[in-house]
Structures are given as structure tokens and as C-alpha cells.
Amino acid sequence: MTxxxxxxxxxxxxxxxxxxxxxxxxxxxxxxxxxxxxxAILFGMILSRGLPAFTQxxxxxxxxxxxxxxxxxxxxxxxxxxxxxxxxxxxxxxERKMTMVNWNRLIEAAVxxxxxDTKANSREILSIVETNARFELRDMLVADPTLIGKTVQxxxxxxxxxxxxxxxxxxxxxxDAQQQLREPARALADQLKAExxxxxxxxxxxxxxxxxxxxxxxxxxxxxxVGSLYMMLVVIVLAVPIGVMSAVYLEEFAPKNRxxxxxxxxxxxxxxxxxxxxxxxxxAVFINYFRLPLSAPLVGGLVxxxxxxxxxxxxxxxxxxxxPPSLRQAALGLGAxxxxxxxxxxxxxxxxxxxxxxxxxxxxxxxxxAPLLLIGMNAFVAQVPATPLDQSSAxxxxxxxxxxxxxxxxxxxxxxxAIIVLLGLMLTLNAIAIFLRxxxxxxx
Amino acid sequence: xxxxxxxxxxxILLGIAYQTGCSRSRSLTLGGEARLHSRPVYHGAxxxxxxxxxxxxxxxxxxxxxxxxxRAYLLAQLPPETSSLAPADLDGAIRRIRQIxxxxxxxxxxxxxxxxxxxxxxxxxxxxxxAIIAAAAGTxxxxxxxxxxxxxxxxxxxxxxxxxxxxxxxxxxxxAILTTAGIVASLLVEAIRFFTFVSPIDFFFGxxxxxxxxxxxxxxxxxxxxxxxxxxxxxxxxxAILVALPIGLLTAIYLTQYASPxxxxxxxxxxxxxxxxxxxxxxxxxxxxxxxxLAGLGNLLGLDIRATSALTAGIVMGIxxxxxxxxxxxxxxxxxxxxxxxxxxxxxxxxxETIKRIILPAALPGIVGAFLLAVSRAIGETMIxxxxxxxxxYLRLNPGEPVSTVxxxxxxxxxxxxxxxxxxxxxxxxxGLTLFAMTLILNVAALYIVRRYREQYE
Numbered sequence: 001m002t003x004x005x006x007x008x009x010x011x012x013x014x015x016x017x018x019x020x021x022x023x024x025x026x027x028x029x030x031x032x033x034x035x036x037x038x039x040a041i042l043f044g045m046i047l048s049r050g051l052p053a054f055t056q057x058x059x060x061x062x063x064x065x066x067x068x069x070x071x072x073x074x075x076x077x078x079x080x081x082x083x084x085x086x087x088x089x090x091x092x093x094x095e096r097k098m099t100m101v102n103w104n105r106l107i108e109a110a111v112x113x114x115x116x117d118t119k120a121n122s123r124e125i126l127s128i129v130e131t132n133a134r135f136e137l138r139d140m141l142v143a144d145p146t147l148i149g150k151t152v153q154x155x156x157x158x159x160x161x162x163x164x165x166x167x168x169x170x171x172x173x174x175x176d177a178q179q180q181l182r183e184p185a186r187a188l189a190d191q192l193k194a195e196x197x198x199x200x201x202x203x204x205x206x207x208x209x210x211x212x213x214x215x216x217x218x219x220x221x222x223x224x225x226v227g228s229l230y231m232m233l234v235v236i237v238l239a240v241p242i243g244v245m246s247a248v249y250l251e252e253f254a255p256k257n258r259x260x261x262x263x264x265x266x267x268x269x270x271x272x273x274x275x276x277x278x279x280x281x282x283x284a285v286f287i288n289y290f291r292l293p294l295s296a297p298l299v300g301g302l303v304x305x306x307x308x309x310x311x312x313x314x315x316x317x318x319x320x321x322x323x324p325p326s327l328r329q330a331a332l333g334l335g336a337x338x339x340x341x342x343x344x345x346x347x348x349x350x351x352x353x354x355x356x357x358x359x360x361x362x363x364x365x366x367x368x369x370a371p372l373l374l375i376g377m378n379a380f381v382a383q384v385p386a387t388p389l390d391q392s393s394a395x396x397x398x399x400x401x402x403x404x405x406x407x408x409x410x411x412x413x414x415x416x417x418a419i420i421v422l423l424g425l426m427l428t429l430n431a432i433a434i435f436l437r438x439x440x441x442x443x444x
Numbered sequence: 445x446x447x448x449x450x451x452x453x454x455x456i457l458l459g460i461a462y463q464t465g466c467s468r469s470r471s472l473t474l475g476g477e478a479r480l481h482s483r484p485v486y487h488g489a490x491x492x493x494x495x496x497x498x499x500x501x502x503x504x505x506x507x508x509x510x511x512x513x514x515r516a517y518l519l520a521q522l523p524p525e526t527s528s529l530a531p532a533d534l535d536g537a538i539r540r541i542r543q544i545x546x547x548x549x550x551x552x553x554x555x556x557x558x559x560x561x562x563x564x565x566x567x568x569x570x571x572x573x574x575a576i577i578a579a580a581a582g583t584x585x586x587x588x589x590x591x592x593x594x595x596x597x598x599x600x601x602x603x604x605x606x607x608x609x610x611x612x613x614x615x616x617x618x619x620a621i622l623t624t625a626g627i628v629a630s631l632l633v634e635a636i637r638f639f640t641f642v643s644p645i646d647f648f649f650g651x652x653x654x655x656x657x658x659x660x661x662x663x664x665x666x667x668x669x670x671x672x673x674x675x676x677x678x679x680x681x682x683x684a685i686l687v688a689l690p691i692g693l694l695t696a697i698y699l700t701q702y703a704s705p706x707x708x709x710x711x712x713x714x715x716x717x718x719x720x721x722x723x724x725x726x727x728x729x730x731x732x733x734x735x736x737x738l739a740g741l742g743n744l745l746g747l748d749i750r751a752t753s754a755l756t757a758g759i760v761m762g763i764x765x766x767x768x769x770x771x772x773x774x775x776x777x778x779x780x781x782x783x784x785x786x787x788x789x790x791x792x793x794x795x796x797e798t799i800k801r802i803i804l805p806a807a808l809p810g811i812v813g814a815f816l817l818a819v820s821r822a823i824g825e826t827m828i829x830x831x832x833x834x835x836x837x838y839l840r841l842n843p844g845e846p847v848s849t850v851x852x853x854x855x856x857x858x859x860x861x862x863x864x865x866x867x868x869x870x871x872x873x874x875x876g877l878t879l880f881a882m883t884l885i886l887n888v889a890a891l892y893i894v895r896r897y898r899e900q901y902e
């Protein structure tokens with residue numbers, strides 16, 4: 001075979017080879033496009049479903065605090081010869097009477113005044129107002145007893161079903177039997193909306209209210225948020241110092257022997273242990289053996305601390321490894337002890353890296369759900385936990401609970417809104433980390 | 445309230461001790477010539493450590509055993525007729541008394557003996573907490589005095605403090621070992637308790653999963669066959685890998701070999717966003733978007749695909765794993781020596797030929813390691829499958845049908861259950877042990893392969 005023939009052979013195959021080259025590149029581009037489109041679809045879906053849930057149908061009504069309906073006297077004051085127990089009993093009796101007042105009649109009257117020609121009966125009228133609206137009226141009156149006999153403009157949340165209807169989350173063409181609201185109530189909601197007496201107001205209560213089963217439209221994230229906050233605090237107080245200390249030991253001090261090898265293998269394996277196994281550990285050790293309370297953020301924080309420990313150790317070690325050895329040699333050469341070298345000279349340089357490690361760990365802990373389910377944090381809790389030992393939920397667990405709610409039409413949007421809050425928090429954490437890092441790096 | 449007082453006292457003790465050490469050591473040098481071995485801050489730190497450690501130790505002991513002590517005291521206070529109560533009723537009575545004592549209020553009216561016991565408990569609590577605080581403060585002060593008396597010019601305070609710091613660091617490092625030991629011990633102990641109800645052979649080789657309910661009270665009723673769960677786990681993980689491996693690997697190849705630095709700087713962070721999204725979000729995404737989409741697609745093609753199925757969970761889990769595979773492969777491909785690549789290109793191979801015949805074979809061990817880690821990730825993933833896999837523990841071949849996995853079953857069997865006496869809840873630990881063993885083997889294998897690979901090119 002002459003060299004010309006050989007060249008001919010190569011040339012003949014060239015077109016096919018180049019085609020293969022382009023095909024291969026094309027597959028690469030396809031893969032990247034697929035990955036990017038997954039990100040886009042995921043965020044698009046969550047934003048498009050969740051953002052509408054941040055506004056909610058709200059009624060603006062002129063409520064007349066009718067003295068004929070509210071037949072409760074003033075809050076009892078303590079008289080001289082009353083014992084403490086008697087006074088407490090009088091107050092609790094008064095509170096009970098206050099709650100037993102037929103507030104719904106006031107609401108009904110206000111709605112009828114806003115829409116005098118409605119054909120809806122009282123049950124249908126009340127079905128478009130959130131069930132806890134009556135407690136809002138009660139609390140208003142308790143806070144300001146002079147309201148009695150007056151007419152006040154009040155904004156009350158519309159019920160979840162009315163919100164669905166007005167936002168079009170439920171198919172308007174469905175037959176009556178499948179609608180959540182009866183026909184007159186739907187007409188009433190539409191009429192009030194057209195007259196501007198129902199409008200979409202920003203739903204602040206998502207951030208200020210706790211979860212609620214009886215009044216789903218007013219359910220909020222406050223309890224879950226505080227629960228998550230407590231857990232983050234536990235993680236920061238426990239996992240960060242322990243993680244940084246053991247990273248410093250392993251990277252700077254530890255002799256190379258079997259014991260430190262064992263620790264290293266352990267850490268690498270712990271980093272890859274499924275999170276649910278940590279939940280089992282928490283259930284068996286913290287709950288069953290140490291008898292710590294169920295559903296407590298403290299226990300959740302302990303489990304999450306153990307889970308994030310390897311992450312923090314690994315990230316801190318890589319930050320320490322990036323410190324140039326000349327720094328250590330200079331400090332040692334000037335007579336600093338090993339400990340002084342590390343704590344006075346090496347660690348300050350790695351603050352940005354340690355900060356990143358902390359944020360990665362905390363963000364990981366913030367989004368974790370599975371281990372929390374095993375230590376009972378999926379219990380329904382309708383109050384903001386006062387201490388880390390109280391029952392509480394957590395943001396991701398609240399998402400889990402809401403996605404399982406029977407009122408799908410309403411809670412799908414609500415769950416997406418909670419996801420937006422969670423992702424927003426994680427984004428904020430990362431933004432803070434990036435900001436602080438750039439500031440710290442400039443200084444050193 | 446109590447905690448705040450204790451914390452304040454500890455802080456005060458810390459401040460006094462530190463200042464004592466500092467000023468005492470400084471006063472030694474006032475004469476002029478004399479020089480301290482260690483700087484005053486180390487003397488201060490040493491005194492502080494000496495005085496805080498015993499105080500903290502006492503408080504920690506009280507925190508651990510205080511509850512048991514007050515319970516024992518309370519039991520001694522109860523009238524004799526309560527001794528015949530069942531343990532559960534006794535717990536209830538103790539809870540009521542504690543609620544009366546704390547002023548929390550109870551359901552129903554308090555019995556006189558309950559009030560009496562609560563009063564006694566209150567006195568006991570006030571007395572003991574005062575005694576504990578006094579003991580902690582006393583030992584702290586004693587230790588402070590002792591440490592202060594040790595201060596001299598020759599005292600090697602710095603060396604002592606440094607030794608304590610290094611012991612503290614070793615203690616922190618041991619936490620990792622303790623965690624592993626805790627996991628293994630708790631899983632093993634509870635799993636062995638489970639195997640006293642159900643034989644391991646029935647568990648590991650059984651083909652029917654039907655645990656029944658613990659509330660029905662029949663101890664060993666129900667069948668605990670692991671195989672349907674294992675099958676579901678493997679099916680979901682396989683689908684996830686089938687989605688993630690091609691996309692992740694091709695992305696890594698394109699970004700390392702073809703992409704301009706600008707494109708790489710734009711695409712890589714976006715794909716890594718996927719790694720930071722909580723799994724519950726993926727689960728919701730699967731349930732609300734991917735599931736209905738796949739079911740509709742199945743309808744269109746005449747296939748029977750359920751909205752919650754192995755396919756839904758697998759595809760979404762694959763999306764979750766993409767950044768994991770792509771960033772691991774990215775690292776590994778970049779470690780292949782440049783000379784190998786340049787040699788191949790210099791001999792006239794096209795870029796894709798170089799990648800397929802030179803770079804990928806060279807990077808293969810590392811990619812296999814990444815693959816194993818991804819599999820272990822997929823097996824242990826929980827929330828996506830809890831939401832989107834449909835929870836139906838049967839042996840079925842069709843990926844369009846709902847399945848159940850090991851992790852889903854752990855959640856179902858243990859959620860909200862504190863009574864670890866029935867096989868229905870104990871089985872969660874046997875399942876956890878299986879899961880732990882599987883992921884451990886995969887991780888060790890992956891780490892071993894990756895380490896061998898790194899050594900090859902270093």
C-alpha cells in the first residue's frame with residue numbers, strides 16, 4: 001500500500017468520522033439542554049403554582065357589633081373580697097360566654113348588607129367566609145370593648161373553597177354535585193368580587209399564623225418556621241464547633257496511625273449514609289433510650305447535627321488544606337507553638353472556608369425531611385414552640401403535611417408557596433455566605 | 445428562667461476565674477526581673493478551665509439523672525394504694541402531679557393525695573435545684589482557689605492549656621466514631637429484637653409484605669418478606685440511574701472537553717442548583733407535575749402508567765442525581781493527564797474519538813466509583829419515593845405500576861410510633877440495617893475504587 005492509497009483511505013473515512021464527531025457533540029448539547037430544562041421546569045412549576053397563593057381572597061365588610069347579639073357584660077374585674085380562684089373562674093366564664101356569642105350572625109348580617117339581593121341562605125353565606133373569622137371578631141371586641149354597638153370596617157379571609165372558586169383553581173364547568181360551594185354561594189362570591197368587596201390581598205398570615213385544620217385558608221408557617229429556626233440553632237451550636245474542631249485535629253495535629261485512619265474512614269462513610277438511617281438512630285437513641293420528648297426541635301437538631309457533621313468536617317478540611325504551608329512554617333520559625341500556629345495564624349485565614357462549610361451544613365439540615373418524620377415531627381402542631389423542647393413542626397415537614405391535605409385544590413398552591421419560602425430561605429443563606437465570603441477574603 | 449440563672453452564674457464564674465488567673469500571674473511579675481513562663485492569658489484560661497469543668501460536670505450529671513431522682517422521690521411520696529397501679533397508669537398519675545406542680549392545670553379535679561404529692565415535689569424541686577446550684581458554685585469556687593494557688597512563675601500554663609485543647613479536639617473527632625457505633629448498635633439491637641418475632645429467613649427471603657397493624661394486638665401476625673421492597677428499591681434506583689448516568693456523564697464530558705469557559709461558568713452553577721434543592725421539593729414535583737404528565741403520555745401511547753409509579757419516582761430521582769454524577773465525573777475527567785489527550789489528538793484522532801477511546805477508558809474506574817455512589821444515593825433516598833412511588837409492596841415487573849421501597853416502608857412503619865415492642869415498628873430497624881449494609885458496601889467499594897484511581901495518576 002502506497003502512502004497515497006493510505007491517504008485515500010483516511011480521506012474516505014473522514015466524512016463519517018466528522019459526522020460521528022458532530023453527533024457526539026450534539027448528544028452533549030442535548031444532555032445539557034435536558035438538565036437545564038429540568039431546572040427551568042421545576043422552578044417554573046413551583047413559581048407558577050405557588051406565587052398566586054401569596055395573595056388570597058379577602059372580604060371587606062362593615063360589621064355591626066350588634067348589642068342585641070352580643071349579650072355579654074364587661075370583663076369582670078377583681079373585687080376586694082374575691083379569692084384568686086373565684087376571680088379566675090369568673091374570667092374564664094366570661095371568656096366562654098364571649099366565645100359562645102353567635103358571631104356568625106354578625107358576619108351574615110354584614111354580608112347581607114353588602115349584597116342585599118343575594119339568594120343564598122345563611123349556611124351558604126357563611127361557607128364563603130373562613131371559619132375562624134368569628135374568633136377574629138371576638139378578639140377585636142375583647143381588645144376594644146367600646147366597639148359594641150358600632151359599625152367597623154373589617155377585612156376577613158374568604159374560605160378556602162371561595163378562594164379556589166374565585167381563582168379558578170376548580171373547574172367552573174363542573175356540575176353542582178362536584179363543586180365545593182353551592183350555587184347561590186358561588187354567585188354571591190362572584191357578585192362580591194365584581195363589586196370589589198372581595199379582593200386579592202397579600203396573605204401575610206402565611207408568615208404569621210400557625211398551621212390550622214379547621215380553618216385551612218388561614219393556615220400559616222409560623223410554627224414550622226420557628227421549629228426550623230431552633231433546629232438550625234442547635235446545628236450551629238453543636239455541629240459547627242465539633243465539626244471544625246475535629247477537622248482541625250485531623251488536618252493539623254493527628255499523627256498518621258490506625259486510630260486516625262479509622263476516624264477518616266468513619267467520616268467518609270457517614271457522609272454517604274442515607275439520612276433516614278440517622279432518623280432511626282434518633283428514634284432508637286434519643287427518643288427510646290434517653291426518653292427525650294417526641295416532636296421536639298431539640299431532638300431534630302441533634303439528629304440533623306450528627307447528619308451534617310461529616311459535611312462540615314469535609315468542607316473545613318479542604319479549606320485548611322488550601323492554606324499555604326509557608327504560613328505555618330513562618331509562624332513555627334518565629335517560635336510559635338503548634339497550637340498557636342494553628343489557632344492564631346492558620347484558622348483566621350480559613351474563616352471564609354469555614355463559613356461556607358457552616359452554611360452548606362445548615363442549608364442541608366434546613367431542607368432535610370426524612371429523619372424528622374421518624375422522630376415524630378410530623379405531628380400536627382397548632383402553636384409556635386416556645387422552647388426547643390416543645391412540640392413543633394419544621395418547614396420541610398410542613399410541606400410534607402400540606403401536600404397530603406385532602407383539600408387538594410387549595411393546598412397544592414399553599415404547598416408550593418411553602419416551598420418558595422423554603423427555597424427563598426436557602427437562597428438567602430447562600431447569598432449571605434457569598435457576601436460575607438467576599439468581604440472576608442478582601443480583608444485577609 | 446432556671447436555665448438563664450445557671451447560664452448567668454456560669455458566665456460570672458468564667459469571668460472571675462479568667463480575671464483571677466490573669467491578674468494573679470501579672471502581679472507576680474510586678475517586682476521587675478521575674479518573667480513568667482506563659483503569658484497571663486494562658487494562666488487566665490487555665491484557671492477558667494479548672495473552675496468551670498467541675499461545675500459543668502455537676503450540672504451535666506444533674507441534667508442526666510435529675511429526672512430519675514425526682515421520679516423516685518415522687519414514687520416514695522405516693523400513698524400505698526397507688527402501688528397496685530399498672531405502669532401506664534402510674535406514668536399518667538406522675539404526669540398529672542407534675543402538671544399540678546408546674547401550675548399547668550389538669551383535666552378533672554385534683555385528688556387530695558395528688559395535691560399533697562405535688563406540694564412535696566415542689567419543695568423537693570426547689571431544694572434540689574438550690575442544692576445543685578450551690579454545689580456547682582462551691583466546687584467551682586474551690587477549684588478556682590486551687591488553680592489560683594498553683595500559679596507561679598514556672599507554671600507551664602500554656603502547655604497545660606494546649607494539652608487540654610488537643611484533648612478537646614480528639615474528643616470532637618471521636619464523635620464521628622460514636623455516631624457510627626450508635627447507628628450500628630441501635631440498628632443491630634432493635635433488629636435482633638425484631639428477629640425474635642420473625643425468623644431472618646422469612647424476612648430476607650419472604651415474597652409477601654403484609655405486616656398488619658400493631659393496634660390489633662397480635663404480636664407476630666403479618667408477613668414480613670423483604671423481597672418486594674428490595675425489588676421496588678432496585679427498580680426505582682435503576683430507572684434513576686438510567687436517567688442520570690447518560691445526562692450527567694454527557695454533561696460532564698461536554699463541559700470539560702468542548703464548552704468555552706463562559707458557557708461552563710454559566711451552565712455548571714445552574715446544574716448544581718439541582719443538588720441543593722430539598723428532596724421533599726422533588727417529591728412534590730414528581731407528585732404534581734411528572735406523575736400526571738407520564739400518566740397522560742401513557743394514555744396517548746396506549747400504555748398503562750399510573751401517576752404514582754416506579755417510573756415517576758425513578759425519573760425524578762434521576763433528575764436529583766444528575767448534578768451528583770456530573771460534578772463527580774467532571775472532577776475525574778479533569779484528572780486524566782493532559783498529555784494523553786494531546787497525544788491522541790496529535791495522532792489525528794477527532795475529539796470524540798479521543799474522548800471515547802482515551803479519556804473515558806482512563807477515567808473509567810473513577811466513573812464506576814461515581815456510579816456506585818450514585819446508586820447508594822438512589823437506594824437511600826426517601827422523600828421522593830414516599831410521595832411518588834405509590835406505596836404498593838408487590839412483586840411486579842411493570843415500571844408503570846406503583847411500588848414500595850425499603851425507605852418508604854421504614855417511614856410508614858415507624859412514623860409517630862414510640863412503642864418499640866411490636867414487630868410492626870421493630871421491622872423498621874431490620875429494614876434500616878439492610879439499607880445501611882447495602883449503602884455501606886457500595887460506599888466502601890466506591891471509595892476504594894476512587895482511591896486506587898487517584899493513586900494511578902499521582
